[in-house]
Amino acid sequence: MEITLVLGDITEQEVDAVVNAANSSLMGGGGVDGAIHRRGGPEILDECRRLRASRYGKGLPTGQAVATTAGRLPARWVIHTVGPVHSRSQDRSELLASCYRESLRVADSLGARSVAFPAISTGIYGWPMDDAARIALETVRQAETSVPDVRFVLFDDRAYAAFASLL
Template sequence: MRIDVLQGDLTKRSVDAIVNAANSSLLGGGGVDGAIHRAAGGELLEACRELRRTQLKDGLRVGSAVATPAFRLPARWVIHTVGPNRHAGQTDPALLTSCFHQSLMVAAGLGARSVAFPAISAGIYGWDARQVAEVAFDAVRSFSSSSSARASTDSPLELVEFVLFSDDTTAVFRDVFRG
């Protein structure tokens, strides 16, 4: 599995799936979540409302992931995951690891060959970008070498991108990646 670190706009990536750093309501928000909802169009909000009505009445739990179509985005799917919020006392790195692992499981289950991630929980949720990068790369490498990755689909993931908006976060991810 190839891993790339890019600076840019996640909503413009032509990959099979992009990962949304969502809130538990799945009904949009700020940052990456708001950008994805705006770029995908109102159909994404309707799909998320339907998930809330049918499968996720209490919202999506921290560390979990679920997919919707991507609608007006170049990607085919949006995988929504709820990162831990350090400001709310969610400081266990296992919760952050779960976001990446569950998102990869969902992507593999969809048959995705490529997936692009933001820096989940960095920024407004208070996690240090370096710790997010370390957890993210460990989770991807662990997933890539696990039997669950090979068993979950006939078309395993070939490419994982980390698409980061700011110069600073991109530099941190590149530094950790070269590590």
């Protein structure tokens, strides 16, 4: 597996699957989630509504992943995963690692050959960037997956530097 870093906008990545740092409602939100829904168009939200009406009536659980169409994105699929909110009093690092493992598992089930990840849980969910980068890279490196092309698409210089220092 080749792991690369990209400084830029995840919604512009020409990959098989883009990973969305979603909230459990799957109905869109801020940050990466909002950007994916805005650029991808209503097709993504329509599939998310169907998922909520069927398998995920109470929302997608933290650490799990599910795929939808990518709508108007230059990707085939969006893999939605719900990262944990960072806590100083409780170790939730396994839930964050699960987001990456489960997203790759879903990518494998789709036959995806390239996957673009954001830095999950580092926005409004408050995960410290250096720790999030460590968990993301360790988890992806150790994952049993047939995806040969994994890229981390990082929105700003600070995030890019955190990942680059560990890659």
